[in-house]
Amino acid sequence: MRSGRPFHRDSLTAFALLVPVVVYLAAFIGFPFVMSFIYSISNATIGDPHFSITGLNNFREMFHDAAFRTSLANTFIFTFVSIALVIVLAHILAELLIRDFPGKWIARFLLMLPWTTPIALGTIGFLWFMDSVYSPFDWLLRKLGLLGSPGDLFGPMSNLYWLARPGLAMASVILVHVWRLLPLATVILIAGLNAIPREIVEAAQIDGAGYFRRLFHITLPLLFPVIGVTVLFSVFFTFTDMTVVWILTRGGPPPHATQVLASLAFLKSIQGGDLAQGAAISLFFFPVLAGIAAIVLRLVKKAVVV
Amino acid sequence: MARVRFNDLKKHFGPVKAVDGVDLEIADGEFLVLLGPSGSGKTTLMRLCAGLEEPTAGSIFIDDQVVNDVAPRKRGIAMVFQSYALYPHMTVFKNIAFPLSVEGLPRQEIRDKVEWAAGLLGIAHLLERKPALISGGERQRVAIARALVRRPRVLLMDEPLSNLDAKVRHTARDELKKFQREIGVTTIYVTHDQVEAMGLGDRIAVMNEGKIRQIGSPDEIYQEPADTFVAGFVGLPPMNFLEEGGALTAFRPETFLPADLITDQERRIFNFRVERIEHLGSYLLVYGKVGDNLMIANLSLRHPVEEGTEVPFAVRLADIRYYDRASGRRIVK
Numbered sequence: 098m099r100s101g102r103p104f105h106r107d108s109l110t111a112f113a114l115l116v117p118v119v120v121y122l123a124a125f126i127g128f129p130f131v132m133s134f135i136y137s138i139s140n141a142t143i144g145d146p147h148f149s150i151t152g153l154n155n156f157r158e159m160f161h162d163a164a165f166r167t168s169l170a171n172t173f174i175f176t177f178v179s180i181a182l183v184i185v186l187a188h189i190l191a192e193l194l195i196r197d198f199p200g201k202w203i204a205r206f207l208l209m210l211p212w213t214t215p216i217a218l219g220t221i222g223f224l225w226f227m228d229s230v231y232s233p234f235d236w237l238l239r240k241l242g243l244l245g246s247p248g249d250l251f252g253p254m255s256n257l258y259w260l261a262r263p264g265l266a267m268a269s270v271i272l273v274h275v276w277r278l279l280p281l282a283t284v285i286l287i288a289g290l291n292a293i294p295r296e297i298v299e300a301a302q303i304d305g306a307g308y309f310r311r312l313f314h315i316t317l318p319l320l321f322p323v324i325g326v327t328v329l330f331s332v333f334f335t336f337t338d339m340t341v342v343w344i345l346t347r348g349g350p351p352p353h354a355t356q357v358l359a360s361l362a363f364l365k366s367i368q369g370g371d372l373a374q375g376a377a378i379s380l381f382f383f384p385v386l387a388g389i390a391a392i393v394l395r396l397v398k399k400a401v402v403v
Numbered sequence: 404m405a406r407v408r409f410n411d412l413k414k415h416f417g418p419v420k421a422v423d424g425v426d427l428e429i430a431d432g433e434f435l436v437l438l439g440p441s442g443s444g445k446t447t448l449m450r451l452c453a454g455l456e457e458p459t460a461g462s463i464f465i466d467d468q469v470v471n472d473v474a475p476r477k478r479g480i481a482m483v484f485q486s487y488a489l490y491p492h493m494t495v496f497k498n499i500a501f502p503l504s505v506e507g508l509p510r511q512e513i514r515d516k517v518e519w520a521a522g523l524l525g526i527a528h529l530l531e532r533k534p535a536l537i538s539g540g541e542r543q544r545v546a547i548a549r550a551l552v553r554r555p556r557v558l559l560m561d562e563p564l565s566n567l568d569a570k571v572r573h574t575a576r577d578e579l580k581k582f583q584r585e586i587g588v589t590t591i592y593v594t595h596d597q598v599e600a601m602g603l604g605d606r607i608a609v610m611n612e613g614k615i616r617q618i619g620s621p622d623e624i625y626q627e628p629a630d631t632f633v634a635g636f637v638g639l640p641p642m643n644f645l646e647e648g649g650a651l652t653a654f655r656p657e658t659f660l661p662a663d664l665i666t667d668q669e670r671r672i673f674n675f676r677v678e679r680i681e682h683l684g685s686y687l688l689v690y691g692k693v694g695d696n697l698m699i700a701n702l703s704l705r706h707p708v709e710e711g712t713e714v715p716f717a718v719r720l721a722d723i724r725y726y727d728r729a730s731g732r733r734i735v736k
Contacts, residue, residue, distance in 0.1 A: 299455055299487035304502035304549070305476035314501075318492045 142277045143370035155377035167353045168361040173358055174267065175342075176335040176349035179274045183331055186275065189283035194283070195290050195320060212280035214248050220344040227259035227345070234259070248249050252338065263354035274341045278334065289323030290316070319397050325397040332389055336382060339363055358382065404555035405466045405479070405589055406431050412461035413448050421447040422614030424461070431589045434580070436551065436604035438529035438594060441635065445593045449559050452591060453482050464616050465557060466538065466718040476505075482559040485566065487542045489534040495521075495545050502553045520548040523582065533573075540571045547579075551586060558583075560592045564599060576602055601625070609633045628653075631731040640688065640699045645673075650734060651726040656688070656701035658722035661708065662715040673718040673725065675700070677708055713725040 141148035159165050194205055209220060224236055235256045238244035242318055244251040251257060259269045293316065301315045317324075339359035342348060348356035348364060356364075358378055366375020406423035407429040414422040422444045437445040446463045452457045452463060462469050470478050481502070489498050503513045508574040521527040531539055534545065543563055545554060550558055563579070564572045580603055583590050583593055589645055600607050601621040609632075610620045617629040619659060628634035634642040634653055645652040662672050673693045681688040689700040689708055693716075708714055723736040 259418060294488065296484045296486050297490060298489035299453075299475075300482065300484060300549075301490070301501070302455070303453055303475045303480065303482045304553075305505040306501075307476070310505060315490060 099237050107172075107319045121279060133376040133380055136372050137380050139373050141278050141376075143367075143372060146374070148373070151373075155373050158382070159374065159377050164353050164356065165358075168348075168356040168358050169381075170338060171353070171355060172357040172359075175274070175355075176332060176348060179271050179278065179335055180328060180331045182271070182275045183282045184328065187279055187286050187327070190279070190283045191286035191290055195287055206307060208283060209280050211276055216260055216340050217276055219277065220273055220341050223258075223269075223276075224345055226364040227269055229256055229261060232256060232259060251309075257384055261350050266346050266350055270345055274335065274338070274343065277341065278331055282331065285323060285327045286320070289320045291324075293319050322397045325393050329390060329393045333386060338384060406464075407557055407591065408464040409448070409452075410462045410464065412448070412451060412463060413457055413459045414444075414451055415459045420444075420613045421521075422451065422458075425613075427608060427615060427618065429589060432589055434583050434590045434592065434603060434605045436592045436594060436600040436613055436636075437606045437610055438597060438607050439610035440595055443609045443610040445595075445634065446561055447613075448608040448610070449482075449561055449591055449593050452557070453480055454478055455570040456657075478693035480559060481553060481555035481557075482552050483543075483546045483563045485564075487546035487563075489542060489549075490496055491534055494531055495526065498534065498545055499530075499549045499552050502549065502651075506553075511658055514551050518546075520552040522547045522587075522693040524550070537565055540575060543567060543575060547582065551582070551588070555588060558588045558590045560590065562571070562594050562596075563592075565594070565596070579603065584639070597639070601637075609636065611636070613673065627733075629733055631726050633698060634724070634726070640701065640703060642724075643698045645693060645694070645696045646728065649728050652730055653724045653726060654718045654722050656699045658718050659698065659716055660702065660718075661706055664715040665708075665717045665719060667719050667721075670717045670718040671718045671720060672715050673698075674713055676713050677710055680710055698702055 103262055126298045136148075137152055139148045140151045140154075161201075186213065190208065192201075194208070198204075226232060235244060238251055238257070239255070243249055244257065246254045257265065260266050297319070298311060298315060301311045306314065337359055339357065342355055342357055343363070347356045348354075348360045353361070358381060362375045362378040363379060366372045369375075407427075409425050409427045410531055413420070413424055414423045414547055421725065425448060427435075427442075429701055433565055437560065439445045439450060446599055447456060451458055454473065456469070458471060462471055464470065465480075467480060484706070490501065496517055499517045500513050500677055503516055508516075517530070518527065519528060525730070526541060526544045526548060529545070534542055543566070546563065550560075564575055567575055576599060592599075594604060601624075604621055607624050609616045609624060611632050617624060617633045619627070624633065624637055624649060628642070631644070631651065631653075635644075638655060640656050642653045659673075659675075662670075673697060675689075675691050675693055677691040679690040685703070687702045687706075689702060689710075691698055691700075702708070724730065727734055
């Protein structure tokens, strides 16, 4: 190590190798994070470069804002319904895809496709599928005789108006988000299922356990660390995501039927110009997510057995 | 307790004939060892018996019932896996109790039975620990306790000693035989280790390429190998073979002794060119040639044999076996 190389000391090399990532983290995560702290206790707006510190005013205002409370409730509904669906569906898919069947390769390939698509493009596709007039979903329902005439299951109107009715709009947003998260969650669970020794499952089979007992007493407990990490990632993705909501509904139908905190923060700070309010809303995530992360990681650590 | 019978049993995986027409009957309370090299089909045969594989053809009987289509859990069998397959997230107590709680037994009865099994195997002090925190030998006992606690009709064991180190393995083998005698459960035991097979089995079934080559007591298998495969596989070092015309003359290394040690007139003398001698503590292995055939002699006492000399060695005629060179089958003269 003491040859004529440019970095003849290990510590210097280590430092040089670390610099890019430290600079990156400081510039793109550290700096905005500090700025949002400062903004959240100020009266900063887009129009005026000058601002002064105003204390916790923004947070007080935020809690009194009906839009914030609606968005908060929506965020929880959006997050927990999506994740519950993702975990259940991903587990079913993973169970199916670890079996051997003809066409397994193509099935896995198709499953992974949504993940490889840029999320914005995929969502725009769904925007067209859910168009108020030309929706192919509606067309299919009409052809099946479920929509469009009096007495049909989904009513006499010619269209369902996926994104225009509050409940259905939320369901649509959740559907697209599940479509997007499912591939990753499935792949993680496939890896988790493959890591469970086959002999353990067979031992349970011989010990007399039927499918559901094996699922709840053997497979799920052993998968728990993997599911925990999957849930953690999904919660972060979902809590902080606004792409799906923004492209499909822009938080509507009005006033805020599908508004989530991330889209509300964007609406207030970028579109509305109120940087201070936006910063306060986005900072609201921070303790919530930190808390969730701490709880999940603790549970996972407890569950790790080998 | 039960009898087990395989009737022309076959299991093919695509072109691979893992089990290729096995007929075998195991008596009530018998300890049967399936012995064979890896890939011989012995584990597949056991998995067929457990219901973990479906037979391609043939039938499996437990007592007089065909169990081909009976689910593993309804066959009244228990199995000890090579890796023990303990449930890592459960305590030892819960591991042993698992088959009982599946049956829905009352709590007190479960506790009594678990304590009985744990006492039998000397692991009562480990009940609250998780499998990761106990030794390999202890895990093996937990696995056996879990298998025995339900009082199975048939106990299947897949190389249960192979993960133990040599010293523990020796005592574990001894104990295993004791438990089996005590409980009297019909046992099928899979191993590739001939010492285990000889020491444990009431009978041994030697398998190769999906077929049973010979079934018999350990002594029969050793003394009267039915074909050249069994003769070569069982015994350490293996049998000596001497090519003579269309036949093979075969004898065990320990029956191949310096001629002056064999006083029996019914003997055959060979000119043995001694090439190398290994001193292995209580015995010697002498390597050399008779004609072009490699031979090994196992001498249990020090004898003035020297490397590089040619010495008359002899075998009692009663210790010589003959095999057909083409088919490998025994020729009884």
